[in-house]
Amino acid sequence: xxxIDIAVIDYGMGNLRSVAKALEHVAPDKSVxxxxxxxxxxxxxxxxxxxxxxxxxxxxxxxxxxxxxxxxDAAKKKPFLGICIGLQMLFDESEEGNAKGLGFLxxxxxxxxxxxxxxxxxxxxVPHMGWNQVYQQDSSHPMWQGIADGxxxxxxxxxxxxxxxxxxxxxxxxxxxxxxxxxxTKNVFAVxxxxxxxxxxxxxxxxNFVNWTPTL
Amino acid sequence: xxxxxxIPCLDVTDGRVVKxxxxxxxxxxGDPVEIARRYDEQGADELTFLDITASxxxxxLILHIIEQVASQVFIPLTVGGxxxxxxxxxxxxxxxxxKVSINTTAVLNPQVVADAASRFGSQCIVVAxxxxxxxxxxxxxxxxxxxxxxxxxxxxxxxAEYMASLGAGELLVTSMDRxxxxxxFNNPLNRAISDAVEVPIIASGGVGNLQHLVxxxxxxxxxxxxxASIFHYGEYTVQQAKAYMQQHGIEVR
Numbered sequence: 001x002x003x004i005d006i007a008v009i010d011y012g013m014g015n016l017r018s019v020a021k022a023l024e025h026v027a028p029d030k031s032v033x034x035x036x037x038x039x040x041x042x043x044x045x046x047x048x049x050x051x052x053x054x055x056x057x058x059x060x061x062x063x064x065x066x067x068x069x070x071x072x073d074a075a076k077k078k079p080f081l082g083i084c085i086g087l088q089m090l091f092d093e094s095e096e097g098n099a100k101g102l103g104f105l106x107x108x109x110x111x112x113x114x115x116x117x118x119x120x121x122x123x124x125x126v127p128h129m130g131w132n133q134v135y136q137q138d139s140s141h142p143m144w145q146g147i148a149d150g151x152x153x154x155x156x157x158x159x160x161x162x163x164x165x166x167x168x169x170x171x172x173x174x175x176x177x178x179x180x181x182x183x184x185t186k187n188v189f190a191v192x193x194x195x196x197x198x199x200x201x202x203x204x205x206x207x208n209f210v211n212w213t214p215t216l
Numbered sequence: 217x218x219x220x221x222x223i224p225c226l227d228v229t230d231g232r233v234v235k236x237x238x239x240x241x242x243x244x245x246g247d248p249v250e251i252a253r254r255y256d257e258q259g260a261d262e263l264t265f266l267d268i269t270a271s272x273x274x275x276x277l278i279l280h281i282i283e284q285v286a287s288q289v290f291i292p293l294t295v296g297g298x299x300x301x302x303x304x305x306x307x308x309x310x311x312x313x314x315k316v317s318i319n320t321t322a323v324l325n326p327q328v329v330a331d332a333a334s335r336f337g338s339q340c341i342v343v344a345x346x347x348x349x350x351x352x353x354x355x356x357x358x359x360x361x362x363x364x365x366x367x368x369x370x371x372x373x374x375x376a377e378y379m380a381s382l383g384a385g386e387l388l389v390t391s392m393d394r395x396x397x398x399x400x401f402n403n404p405l406n407r408a409i410s411d412a413v414e415v416p417i418i419a420s421g422g423v424g425n426l427q428h429l430v431x432x433x434x435x436x437x438x439x440x441x442x443x444a445s446i447f448h449y450g451e452y453t454v455q456q457a458k459a460y461m462q463q464h465g466i467e468v469r
Contacts, residue, residue, distance in 0.1 A: 013337075125416040126415070131261055194292075198290070
């Protein structure tokens with residue numbers, strides 16, 4: 001088997017091409033593989049765990065491919081980047097279909113309430129879709145290097161994570177209340193927004209991931 | 217806070233961008249990747265590609281364009297036109313589209329919207345609604361299909377609610393009365409739909425100047441504004457549009 005630098009975990013939910021293309025763009029000399037093969041994931045140096053769609057379906061498809069233990073194992077020891085549902089699935093449970101998550105992180109996934117209003121009294125839509133500011137809570141983290149505090153990233157989601165341990169929150173956004181949009185713990189960094197769709201700032205975050213050497 | 221989005225729209229036929237042709241700058245003519253990159257550099261928040269290819273033989277050409285653009289432009293890409301079944305949605309997503317817009321098919325077979333949303337997630341399913349003002353009807357605006365030629369009898373506002381309930385994650389609302397007129401969006405139509413649904417709406421049809429974009433958001437309640445000609449013909453850049461919106465108190469990226 002050829003050396004795999006970055007494995008993008010494919011469990012059959014949605015379009016992973018964007019993630020892979022963006023990684024290839026920032027790391028042209030690395031091998032990027034989109035895979036559902038536990039052996040390839042186990043062998044890869046770095047793991048990207050993306051996700052789209054509904055969390056109950058994502059969990060079911062992950063299990064159908066026998067990837068649960070592989071993902072948990074990788075999250076314990078390798079540079080690991082979760083994106084969108086890939087962040088949410090790390091937690092205990094979600095209000096979306098009352099799905100159980102992987103339980104790697106303590107906390108739950110909540111839905112934005114209906115009838116939210118902004119400061120002008122205008123209705124705030126769900127899904128939270130578009131470019132919002134991300135405020136860094138730990139700007140010294142290697143994953144935030146070269147990214148301005150308050151930089152905008154592209155979001156599309158109706159659910160957000162609520163960690164029991166507030167200390168793992170590494171970034172937040174407001175819609176209109178504050179919610180955690182990035183978590184950092186040891187070798188794991190996971191974001192609610194889509195770095196692969198967030199223009200220069202997103203590419204910088206992916207570049208940081210490719211170069212990241214976490215301290216375990 | 218969340219920024220309001222500006223979305224340039226590119227019409228594609230037989231694999232070429234047609235509205236992108238700027239007669240003063242022919243170097244841009246028809247090169248979708250170059251045009252997409254230019255808008256990206258100007259700060260476009262997303263791009264929409266509308267496949268208006270008449271012949272089904274050449275419809276696959278859009279896939280090539282999307283593949284090329286998606287390898288170089290890292291902002292969300294929406295693709296619409298000619299989507300007839302869930303398999304078409306899959307093909308476009310695999311080519312690199314982030315969202316797929318469904319229009320006539322949604323009317324002919326609403327189940328396609330429900331199936332596509334449940335298979336790929338609501339976040340990537342946009343329903344495009346072409347609406348026209350009608351007289352002597354219980355409703356004020358009616359859904360039209362086939363590029364505005366066929367009336368459906370459907371109330372546009374109720375239709376919007378139904379599409380959102382089937383799983384559409386976003387609605388692209390085009391006023392057929394305003395499209396191409398440059399007199400501004402149909403703000404009462406957009407406001408009625410925006411107030412009726414929980415999902416974001418994109419206002420489309422009628423933009424002639426930058427104040428129209430501001431009005432689309434402030435009066436029409438749109439979450440995003442889509443425009444073609446004001447950008448394609450170099451009248452305004454996306455930066456100029458954003459600067460103007462910001463001066464008028466609208467949050468932009």
